[in-house]
Amino acid sequence: xxxxMASLPGFRSAQEIxxxxxxxxxxxxxxxxxxxxxxxxxxxVIDTIxxxxxxxxxxxxxxxxxxxHLTCRQCGRSVEVEGRVVEQWAEKVAAEAGFTAVDHxxxxxxxxPDHSG
Amino acid sequence: xxxxMASLPGFRSAQEIxxxxxxxxxxxxxxxxxxxxxxxxxxxVIDTIxxxxxxxxxxxxxxxxxxxHLTCRQCGRSVEVEGRVVEQWAEKVAAEAGFTAVDHxxxxxxxxPDHSG
DNA sequence: ACTGGAAATAGAAACGGTTATCATTAACGT
DNA sequence: ACGTTAATGATAACCGTTTCTATTTCCAGT
Numbered sequence: 464x465x466x467x468m469a470s471l472p473g474f475r476s477a478q479e480i481x482x483x484x485x486x487x488x489x490x491x492x493x494x495x496x497x498x499x500x501x502x503x504x505x506x507x508v509i510d511t512i513x514x515x516x517x518x519x520x521x522x523x524x525x526x527x528x529x530x531x532h533l534t535c536r537q538c539g540r541s542v543e544v545e546g547r548v549v550e551q552w553a554e555k556v557a558a559e560a561g562f563t564a565v566d567h568x569x570x571x572x573x574x575x576p577d578h579s580g
Numbered sequence: 581x582x583x584x585m586a587s588l589p590g591f592r593s594a595q596e597i598x599x600x601x602x603x604x605x606x607x608x609x610x611x612x613x614x615x616x617x618x619x620x621x622x623x624x625v626i627d628t629i630x631x632x633x634x635x636x637x638x639x640x641x642x643x644x645x646x647x648x649h650l651t652c653r654q655c656g657r658s659v660e661v662e663g664r665v666v667e668q669w670a671e672k673v674a675a676e677a678g679f680t681a682v683d684h685x686x687x688x689x690x691x692x693p694d695h696s697g
Numbered sequence: 698a699c700t701g702g703a704a705a706t707a708g709a710a711a712c713g714g715t716t717a718t719c720a721t722t723a724a725c726g727t
Numbered sequence: 728a729c730g731t732t733a734a735t736g737a738t739a740a741c742c743g744t745t746t747c748t749a750t751t752t753c754c755a756g757t
Contacts (some may be wrong), residue, residue, distance in 0.1 A: 478714080492736035497715070515685075517634040517743090518714065533677055544673045549666055549686075556661045557690055560650055565690030568632075571670055573682030595743075609707035614744070634714090635743065 464491065465499055469509050469523035473539035474532070476518050512570055535575035544571070581608065585616060590656035591629060591637035591649070629687055652692035661688070 467489065468480055475483070481496045500521050503509045510524045512532055524530070526543055529550075534541040549569055557565040584606065585597055592600070598613045617638050620626045627641045629649055641647070643660055646667075651658040666686055674682040 476714085494736050495734080498735085513630070513634060515683075517630065533673055533679055533682070535679070536681075542673075542677045542679075544677075546669055546673075548669050552663055552665050553688055556650055556659075556663075557688065560659045560661075561693040561696075562650055562652070562659075562688075562690035563696045564653075565650070565688055566632075568685065568687040568689075569666075570685040571674060571679075571682055572685075573674055573679035576678040579678075579680040593743085611707055611745085612705080
């Protein structure tokens with residue numbers, strides 16, 4: 464089930480994933496979907512981002528290494544992008560300001576080639 | 581009132597701002613606080629970020645130019661940082677992937693020198 | 698001052714995503 | 728089969744935010 468859940472392409476909300484599973488005949492509850500998503504996320508199996516409205520979106524990614532996403536606002540399709548530049552920049556400004564335990568959130572949202580019209 | 585609202589130091593949630601105003605004697609409603617924050621945010625007078633839990637935080641910033649924030653998880657104190665590097669990186673990866681209308685979210689959260697212990 | 702209408706306001710209710718509760722069901726070892 | 732344990736899912740609670748709507752405030756014109 465975990466596999467089926469994460470096999471959907473692009474970033475999807477928990478509720479979309481739930482609806483899709485139901486459509487496929489899985490008699491799964493919303494609670495279980497949330498629970499599994501949380502576990503999978505903690506294990507690093509799937510990635511979690513937040514769209515501008517604050518909703519959480521999930522997706523199984525190809526790389527388990529640290530990376531960021533460029534996601535389509537329309538269809539959820541996303542590209543994995545890595546940003547050594549960003550990491551270094553984050554570390555630098557944090558050090559300059561004397562902050563510790565710094566974590567960073569970097570999300571890119573736009574329109575993919577199919578939805579640019 | 582708008583002035584009083586934004587005079588608080590550091591990033592604060594709408595509800596914290598509301599509570600603070602009430603403590604100061606202002607008989608203002610939570611609705612009004614949200615409404616003002618929204619207007620001020622649209623006008624670019626204050627900046628809005630989202631903390632890891634998804635809650636919105638507001639602050640009056642020194643610069644009206646585009647910049648990002650390094651914010652203390654404990655006290656909300658924040659440093660304004662500019663990241664030409666990040667902007668350029670974002671533009672580049674977006675162009676390479678053929679995405680348009682790309683917007684980016686870059687937030688840094690950590691512990692300020694006073695709360696690093 | 699008085700009036701009438703537009704704008705602002707505030708409390709309560711609604712909303713939406715997420716999380717907690719808890720009784721039920723499935724799974725497993727003995 | 729049996730008892731124990733973990734997983735499940737319907738429902739309700741939660742919490743920040745938004746909407747609703749009646750009321751109040753503001754102000755121009757008289």
